[in-house]
Amino acid sequence: MDLDVVNMFVIAGGTLAIPILAFVASFLLWPSALIKIYYWYWRRALGMQVRYVQHEDYQFCYSFRGRPGHKPSILMLHGFSAHKDMWLSLVKFLPKNLHLVCVDMPGHEGTTRSSLDDLSIDGQAKRIHQFVECLKLNKKPFHLIGTSMGGNVAGVYAAYYPSDICSLSLVCPAGLGFDSCNLVISRSRYLQKCCKREYRVPSTLHPMSEMLQLCSYVRFKVPQQILQGLVDVRIPHNSFYRKLFLEIINEKSRYSLHQNMDKIKVPTQIIWGKQDQVLDVSGADMLAKSIPNCQVELLENCGHSVVMERPRKTAKLIVDFLASPHHADKDTE
Numbered sequence: 001m002d003l004d005v006v007n008m009f010v011i012a013g014g015t016l017a018i019p020i021l022a023f024v025a026s027f028l029l030w031p032s033a034l035i036k037i038y039y040w041y042w043r044r045a046l047g048m049q050v051r052y053v054q055h056e057d058y059q060f061c062y063s064f065r066g067r068p069g070h071k072p073s074i075l076m077l078h079g080f081s082a083h084k085d086m087w088l089s090l091v092k093f094l095p096k097n098l099h100l101v102c103v104d105m106p107g108h109e110g111t112t113r114s115s116l117d118d119l120s121i122d123g124q125a126k127r128i129h130q131f132v133e134c135l136k137l138n139k140k141p142f143h144l145i146g147t148s149m150g151g152n153v154a155g156v157y158a159a160y161y162p163s164d165i166c167s168l169s170l171v172c173p174a175g176l177g178f179d180s181c182n183l184v185i186s187r188s189r190y191l192q193k194c195c196k197r198e199y200r201v202p203s204t205l206h207p208m209s210e211m212l213q214l215c216s217y218v219r220f221k222v223p224q225q226i227l228q229g230l231v232d233v234r235i236p237h238n239s240f241y242r243k244l245f246l247e248i249i250n251e252k253s254r255y256s257l258h259q260n261m262d263k264i265k266v267p268t269q270i271i272w273g274k275q276d277q278v279l280d281v282s283g284a285d286m287l288a289k290s291i292p293n294c295q296v297e298l299l300e301n302c303g304h305s306v307v308m309e310r311p312r313k314t315a316k317l318i319v320d321f322l323a324s325p326h327h328a329d330k331d332t333e
Contacts, residue, residue: 010246030167032232039085052110061110062103062131065102066096071321072166077128079148079174080248081234081241083109090307093239093315103131105150107240119247121175121256125156140141143322147307148279149174149248154258157261169318171306172276174248175257176283189213191285203235204296216305217275261290268294269321273302273312275320296322 043050048063063084074094076087084102091100104111106119106127117123134140144165146154151173158168202208205227212222234241247253268291272284284296297317302309 014153018319032229035226035229035233038129039088045121046088047096048088048091048100050110053131053134055134058114058130059110059112059129060103060131060134061102062101062135064099064101065091066099066100068137068140069097071098072141073101073137074145076100076102076131077144077146077154078105078108079150080101080245081108081237085120087307090315095251095310095319097233101135101137103128105166107244113240120250121152121253123250124153124156125160126167128153128157130162130166132161138164142272143167143169143172145169145318147171148304151175152248152253155264156260156267157258158266159260162249162263162265165266167267167269167322168264170273171271171314172258172273172279172281172304173257173270173283173287174257174279175253176261176279176286177255177258202231203238205231208234212260215280215304216278216309217273217301218309258286261287264291267294267321267324269317270294270296271299271306272296273299273304273306273309275302276304278304 020120043063047065050061050063051063053060053062053201061084076084076090077087078084084104087102093101094100106124107113118126132142142165143162144154144157144167146152146157146169148171151170154168154171154173155173155175158165202211205224208227208231209222213219268287270284270287272281274281281298284298288294288296299306299313300308306314
């Protein structure tokens with residue numbers, strides 16, 4: 001073989017080896033950086049753009065795709081200790097002609113974290129209203145989606161600002177009270193127990209693995225490097241998560257959705273995993289009995305992380321709900 005050809009293969013092989021070795025090194029040594037790159041790439045692939053908006057001295061970080069049009073815009077509120085990118089698995093299956101907005105909740109990711117901020121569910125709902133007004137998202141009523149803690153906030157928002165929204169999707173929302181016939185143990189004691197055991201604020205591999213198993217029905221083995229990356233990403237924020245967690249389970253916030261659910265008047269969709277181990281699925285029936293024009297969708301073989309476990313099905317349910325006759329009637333009022 002010609003020496004020049006051999007040299008070409010050697011150079012080509014070396015050129016390919018550099019990014020491969022860099023990837024392997026990142027995976028083994030800096031898994032948290034790899035996770036951030038993964039989200040960045042996924043956002044770009046799905047056409048989601050990140051922006052910031054100010055309300056006085058408070059900054060909101062959000063991602064969006066599309067522009068307001070004939071169909072209602074969709075605002076998504078994530079759960080405790082998550083961030084706007086948790087919705088990417090759902091965004092993948094939503095039509096590209098919809099205007100989507102995913103915001104980092106107060107104190108999370110790129111949104112301002114202030115020791116003076118009111119982190120109660122009531123306080124968070126008011127902050128989200130500030131964000132909505134900054135974007136003029138309520139120029140036309142929009143569809144609001146919230147999951148877990150974000151579902152609690154979304155339900156309270158719908159009660160406080162009914163003219164802002166045309167419809168509501170609550171995905172296994174927090175904030176409901178359960179009587180003794182539904183749960184043997186007190187929900188607040190259970191959550192406090194979880195907090196002490198670091199299921200909610202994991203700082204080592206085992207609690208992180210336990211938290212993932214608690215939130216998901218499907219039992220899957222996560223590589224240790226990925227677990228370490230997830231832990232590394234969370235550790236700088238754990239003191240905030242502990243503070244927030246205690247805030248949202250105290251008397252002021254624990255049953256916020258329960259206390260406001262009879263004030264929700266817009267068409268409402270409830271989506272819940274039947275095998276949810278974090279928030280009892282009986283809450284779906286409770287909401288259906290209190291909210292007029294409410295429909296319930298219970299997903300088999302699905303836990304608390306509905307959006308990540310069943311993104312395609314969840315997206316279809318939301319799109320079908322937005323196209324349903326009762327929603328169309330609301331739009332023409």
